[in-house]
Amino acid sequence: MSAYKDRTYLLFILLVTLFASCFFQLFTNMPVYFKKELHFSESFIGLLLAVNGLIIAIIEMVLIYKLERKGKNVFFITLGVAAVGLSFFLLGIPAIGATTALVVIVLVTFGEILSMPFMNSYWISRTQHGNRGQYAALYTMAWSAAQTLGPMTGAQIADHVSFRWLWWIVGSLCILTSCSFYRLYRKHKKNKIAPDEITIGIIR
Numbered sequence: 001m002s003a004y005k006d007r008t009y010l011l012f013i014l015l016v017t018l019f020a021s022c023f024f025q026l027f028t029n030m031p032v033y034f035k036k037e038l039h040f041s042e043s044f045i046g047l048l049l050a051v052n053g054l055i056i057a058i059i060e061m062v063l064i065y066k067l068e069r070k071g072k073n074v075f076f077i078t079l080g081v082a083a084v085g086l087s088f089f090l091l092g093i094p095a096i097g098a099t100t101a102l103v104v105i106v107l108v109t110f111g112e113i114l115s116m117p118f119m120n121s122y123w124i125s126r127t128q129h130g131n132r133g134q135y136a137a138l139y140t141m142a143w144s145a146a147q148t149l150g151p152m153t154g155a156q157i158a159d160h161v162s163f164r165w166l167w168w169i170v171g172s173l174c175i176l177t178s179c180s181f182y183r184l185y186r187k188h189k190k191n192k193i194a195p196d197e198i199t200i201g202i203i204r
Helices: 007-027 029-036 042-070 073-091 098-125 132-160 163-190
Strands: none
Touching: 007 029, 007 073, 007 098, 007 132, 007 163, 029 042, 029 132, 029 163, 042 098, 073 098, 073 163, 098 132, 132 163
16 A cells, blocks of 8 residues: 555654654753743753653663563553643643753653654554555654744744743643544554554664
8 A cells, every 4th residue: 555545644644743843842942941931051951951861861772672562552652642742731830940840851751752662663564565665754754844843833832922822732732642643542453453563673
């Protein structure tokens, strides 16, 4: 089957684009919010972002190794996207402190760990040798589009409305996307489709 005729996969790509547009706030508008609104020092902001990379380096491979055997890729994607949404809701709390900001980074990092590797595994599992390029192209395009649209739109919302509205909007969008992933998971489970029974060869 052509990737462009795979309706389930096209829905998956749409959901990935929405999630990625929200996720990229982590590296663009979130540091600006920490600096301008919460008045954190640049060194502390750098430390928060370093925590993200540190957790991934220490935990991700071990956790994914244990979870991939359960064959519930879309379910873990659902949990990961919901965790990212919850982290944005925490940012919407007025005048949060350093501790809450650290909790936000830890939560969004675990959401990243749960969602992204299994997203990658999911699209690979739907391919065959003859159509793998099409599936890979759509997946790459989703992240590329989100990397531009997400930060740009987020900055416009923060500038014209407020950062608080930005966090509530992207948090809500993540929760809605998580619910859609859960419906996709239920559909696979109902139809006894098992696209998750592969080893994750490429984490990113």
